Amino acid sequence: MSILRKLGKIDYRWLYITSLILTAIPLFVPIGLSVTLSEPVKDYYAAIQALPEDSVIAVSFGGSAALLDEQEAQFLATWKTIFSLGHKVIFYSTTEDGPMILRDHLGKKVIPEDYGYTYGVDYVELGFSPLGEPGQASFAANIRGVYQADSRGTPLDDLPMMIGFNNFENIDLLIYEYTSCTDIEWAIRQWTVPYQTKVIATTLGCCGPMAAPYYPSQIAGFLSGSGAGTELEVLSGNPGPGAAMSDSKSIGILPQLIFIAFGNIAYFANKFSKEDEQ
Amino acid sequence: MSTLKKEVPKLIVMVFGILMILGSYTTIPIFDTLNAELTSWTMTISAVSVWLGAVYATYANYQLYMRNRKEGIEHLIYFVVPFLVFGLQFGAGILYGVESSQYLWYFAHIYTNIGAAVYAVMFFTLASSAYRTFIASSWDAFALLAGGLIYTLRQIPLFQAFIPGIVGAGEWIMLVPNVGGGRGAVIAAALGALALGIRTLMGKEATVTEGA
Amino acid sequence: MVGTMELLGMALGTFLIFSTLSMLWKDNPFFRVGQMAVMGSSIAHFILLNMQTVRDNAWTPLLNGDILMVIPLVLGLLMYARLKKSIAWLSRYPSSVLIGIGTGVMIAGTVSGQVLDQIAITITDVFNGGGINAMIIAIGVVTSITFFVFTKEHTGVVGKSASIGRKFLMISLGANWSGEIVWYLTQLVGRLMYIKNFLTALMGG
Numbered sequence: 001m002s003i004l005r006k007l008g009k010i011d012y013r014w015l016y017i018t019s020l021i022l023t024a025i026p027l028f029v030p031i032g033l034s035v036t037l038s039e040p041v042k043d044y045y046a047a048i049q050a051l052p053e054d055s056v057i058a059v060s061f062g063g064s065a066a067l068l069d070e071q072e073a074q075f076l077a078t079w080k081t082i083f084s085l086g087h088k089v090i091f092y093s094t095t096e097d098g099p100m101i102l103r104d105h106l107g108k109k110v111i112p113e114d115y116g117y118t119y120g121v122d123y124v125e126l127g128f129s130p131l132g133e134p135g136q137a138s139f140a141a142n143i144r145g146v147y148q149a150d151s152r153g154t155p156l157d158d159l160p161m162m163i164g165f166n167n168f169e170n171i172d173l174l175i176y177e178y179t180s181c182t183d184i185e186w187a188i189r190q191w192t193v194p195y196q197t198k199v200i201a202t203t204l205g206c207c208g209p210m211a212a213p214y215y216p217s218q219i220a221g222f223l224s225g226s227g228a229g230t231e232l233e234v235l236s237g238n239p240g241p242g243a244a245m246s247d248s249k250s251i252g253i254l255p256q257l258i259f260i261a262f263g264n265i266a267y268f269a270n271k272f273s274k275e276d277e278q
Numbered sequence: 279m280s281t282l283k284k285e286v287p288k289l290i291v292m293v294f295g296i297l298m299i300l301g302s303y304t305t306i307p308i309f310d311t312l313n314a315e316l317t318s319w320t321m322t323i324s325a326v327s328v329w330l331g332a333v334y335a336t337y338a339n340y341q342l343y344m345r346n347r348k349e350g351i352e353h354l355i356y357f358v359v360p361f362l363v364f365g366l367q368f369g370a371g372i373l374y375g376v377e378s379s380q381y382l383w384y385f386a387h388i389y390t391n392i393g394a395a396v397y398a399v400m401f402f403t404l405a406s407s408a409y410r411t412f413i414a415s416s417w418d419a420f421a422l423l424a425g426g427l428i429y430t431l432r433q434i435p436l437f438q439a440f441i442p443g444i445v446g447a448g449e450w451i452m453l454v455p456n457v458g459g460g461r462g463a464v465i466a467a468a469l470g471a472l473a474l475g476i477r478t479l480m481g482k483e484a485t486v487t488e489g490a
Numbered sequence: 491m492v493g494t495m496e497l498l499g500m501a502l503g504t505f506l507i508f509s510t511l512s513m514l515w516k517d518n519p520f521f522r523v524g525q526m527a528v529m530g531s532s533i534a535h536f537i538l539l540n541m542q543t544v545r546d547n548a549w550t551p552l553l554n555g556d557i558l559m560v561i562p563l564v565l566g567l568l569m570y571a572r573l574k575k576s577i578a579w580l581s582r583y584p585s586s587v588l589i590g591i592g593t594g595v596m597i598a599g600t601v602s603g604q605v606l607d608q609i610a611i612t613i614t615d616v617f618n619g620g621g622i623n624a625m626i627i628a629i630g631v632v633t634s635i636t637f638f639v640f641t642k643e644h645t646g647v648v649g650k651s652a653s654i655g656r657k658f659l660m661i662s663l664g665a666n667w668s669g670e671i672v673w674y675l676t677q678l679v680g681r682l683m684y685i686k687n688f689l690t691a692l693m694g695g
Contacts, residue, residue, distance in 0.1 A: 012406035016514055019405060023675070024682050033435035036445045039453070055388045065385065066393025067682025069674050094541040100385055103377055128539050129547060130324040132297075134595045138317035145314040146321065148551060189599020193607070194302060205433070205669035205676070209662055212452050213461040217611045218603065225669060226432045226676045248679040249672065250436035255432070256671065259409040260423075283579045288584035291593070298594025318547065319562035320591050323584050325543040326566025332533045333573060339529075352519050356526050363530030368583045371538040387499035388506065389535060391684065393526035395510035398681045401674035402514050408671070421657040425664025433672050456665045458630015459658030461608055465631070466638035469602035475597045478589060 002273070008266025011189040015259050020074040023252030031247040032236075040208075044221030047173065047200045048081055055172040056088045056165075058167040059070030060136070060187070062178040067204065074202040075177060075230025076110055083115035086122075088161060088173075091140065091148065093128040095179075099151055120150075120159040127151030133186040138189055140168045140197070168195040175200055176219075181207035184214060192218045202228075288481035295479040335360075363388065426453055492691040500688040507681050630658040 050134075051057070063071055082089055091106075093099050102125055106112065112123050119125075124138050126147045128134060139146045147239050149155050156162040164170075176187040184201055191197040201211055201222040208224020215222055223229060230242030294316060300306070301313035343357040367384040374380045414420040431437040432448020477483050492500070506527065509520035544563075552559040565587055571580035612631050615624035633655030636648060644652045 010409075012409060013514075015405055015409060016402050019402065020678075022649065023678055027679075027686050033439055035435050036438045038445070038449055064393075065390040066388065066397060067677075069394055070676050073382075076390050087576055099539070100376070100382070103383070127542070127546070129543055130540065131633050132324070132592070134317035134320045136592050137595050138314055138321075141310060142314040145318045146547070149546060153546075185599075185604060188603040189596065193599045193603040205455060205673040206666055208669050209429075209452055209456045209665040210460060213457050213464050213608065215453075225433070225673055227672065244683070245676055245679045246435045248682070249675050250434050252675050252679065253430065253434055253672070256405045256408065257427070259405070260412045260427070261411055263409050264423075267415060282646075287582040287586040290583065291590040294587055295594035295597070298591055299598050302587060302595075302598030313629050315558065315589055316587075317595070319565070320588055322544060322548040322559070322562035322587060323566045323569070325540040325547070328537055328540040329567035330569055330572075332537060333570075335533060335685060339526075352522075355519075358520055359523055359526040360530035364534045365530075367531050367534040368538065371534065376538055376542070381584030383495065383499050384531060385535065386581070387503040387511070388527055389531040391503040391681075392506050392510055392524050392531075394525075394677050395507045395681050396528075397674055397677035399510055399513055401671065401678050404667075404671055405672060408667070411630070418656055418660050421660035422664040422667075423651070425661035426668045427664075428667045429668040430672065433668065441585060450623075451661065452665055453657055454626050455630055455661040458627040459634045459655070459662035461627065462631045462634025462655060463659065463662070464604055465608050468600050468608075469565045470638075472597060472600055472605070475593045475600075475665075478593050479597075 002269060004269035005266050005273070007216065007262035008270070010259070010262065013257075015255055018255040019252055022254060023248050025207075026247035026251055030244075031250070033246060033250055035227070035230050035246060037235055038228065038232050039220045040212075040215055040224070041228050041235065042221070043216060044200050044202075044223055044228075045081065045235050046233060047198060047220040048078075048085065048087075050277075053086070056090065056170055057082055057173045057175060058171045059089060059091045059175045060094055060139075060177060061091055061098045061102060062094045062111060062176075062180075062183065063092070063098050063101045064095060064179045067179055068101065068163060069245070070204055070226050071177070071179070071202070071229070072105075073226050073240050073245075074223045075229075075234060076105065076173060076240045077232040077236055077238050077242070078202065079106070079110045080240075081232070081236045082108065083112055083117060084238075086115070087172075089123040090126065090161075092126040094131045094135070096128060099125075099128045115275055120154070121161055124159055124161055125151045133190060136186050136190040139196060142167055163230055168197050171197060173198050173200065175202065177202045177273070178207075181210045184211050184219070188214055188218050230274075247251055292479050292481060295475075425456070497688075497691055500684070500691060504685050504688045507685060511681075629654070634658050 017219060040176060041213050061075075061177055063075065066265075073167070079089075089112075091102055093102065106125070112119070117123055122272050126143075127150060131139065131146065135146060142163075147156065150159060168191065174187065176184070176191075176199055178184065178187075178201065181203070184203070184207070187201065192199055199219045201219050203211060203222065203224055205225025205227065208222065211219065211224065212220045226242050226245055229240070230246055232238075233240045233242050285315065297309065297312055297316065301309040339357060339360060343353055346353040363384070367381065367388075370380040370384060412419075412423050412426065414423050428444070428451050429448050431441060431444050432451070437444050474483065506524045509524040512518055513521040544566075548559045552563070563602040568580050568584050570575050572578045608631075612624075612628050616628050618624075620627075633651045635655070636651040637655035637659060639648070639652070642648055
């Protein structure tokens, strides 16, 4: 068998080993490659920048602990951007992991108080509720129908920010953070269509192509994957965990691409040699 | 009895569904109030029934143990480990609260770690399957390969730096042909979902209400 | 300096990462122990968080006089009826409530958001100076919808249209695959960083 045809029969454990080694090397020897900005990320950032002073942003937080590596750069850069502009923020969690991530990250990695924020006046955290699509509809129409108190047990009416604040009319921007690819449809159906609320989204890399059909007419911008999170870090001038991963991703993907090339070379070598034999 | 078992559930689906639709399409306050109340019920129902998942998982684990117990002591370990971790973490949550450092220890080092590691394993399995299957053996396969490779190169800073035009090409792939195909799929799926939804509200989808 | 409990936790986490990755070699007891551990951990987590939801959304309002909260609480309990065959049919009531509400909420937004608006945007872009890209998108939309028409045989014009639509869908799937592989790679990088942080902490860093 010619060498070209053998390229299609390499033991895939070589792919595993080379991928693992090449992914690990930049963690010890950083390269420092720059990133290029994409349109959805620029529009995502512009949507936040375009808000008038003292706007209210609702963050539908669908974070997952297992997916923090992919999402962390996105929401840390987003929150730093929002806090540095001084907008009021309501966080509400749609996943069981949400409150834990928020408690950890808002308490340690991005501290609103460092930006002059006061809890209850400038930002609130409403906690977890298994909203689903009906829950999003309920929240948009009547926040107190879903939450009677915040995550700390304080009744909403005791929070200065929540006085007279109960539905979509008070929300200037919805940041929809989700991990299940079809969930973007919930935001479209329950926020964009009935109330024309401006929506921007953050999601996993594989869900970006599924969010693209709704961009830019129904969602003003979106972040897809940790790469987009890194782009937002660069765009907003807020360094974070995304940059540290970029180099490893750059080198770690190489074996995969080389093996796909090998597979195709082997296929065509096989095909043309069979044609020659005929 | 048949009425209680079959007809009443179908009637419930129809009534609640129509109430939701009326609340969305009309500006009559009573429907808005009902919508808000009923949608909040879904969260309570979902939350109350969460123990059902635990019961089914326990039963499945027990069946697995009973099938394999003759093979050795390790199958007892597989049966005991989930209960041990559940007990320790649940106990930490009840005694100290889910915000406590004790609970977060389990959350960070067991729950988060294994969940993330499973996705890391999927990189290797996806990579090896792509090696075998991402072959340009037809125009369809070529389209799959081209879309995948160009968009992959666009996402990786190494190629952004050294391949001129790759960022533009990748953006074009995502925002033009991907949108063309994706939007068509969205519309087709939405029409299918509408048909299924209407059939469900009319009580013609028996599998939905007669699952139990 | 990292505390002892934290160091122990990182050691356990590192062991669990290796136990999960060991599945690539072959199914083995270490992998199975890790999977069983995460099963117990996630069940505990989901139950605790949802118990809080029941307490905050239903139990406390009920105690404060909102008598209507009895209904969703009872419906939620009826879900457990499916555990006993003779009364399993009772669980159809809460299921029907969830399905009815979910279906109604879905239908209301789907007509506008995912059908009419999407068609309107596609046509508007073509006539509003969207250029060649808007034309390509419009062709992609029409041909990929044709691909999903299963009530007509894919021959002749319909067949050619479906064939073109399939190419557009393949490009979409390729882009999807690309997002997935980079996502999984990111997860791998994250776990390797965790191991690196553990080794650093172990060496007193």
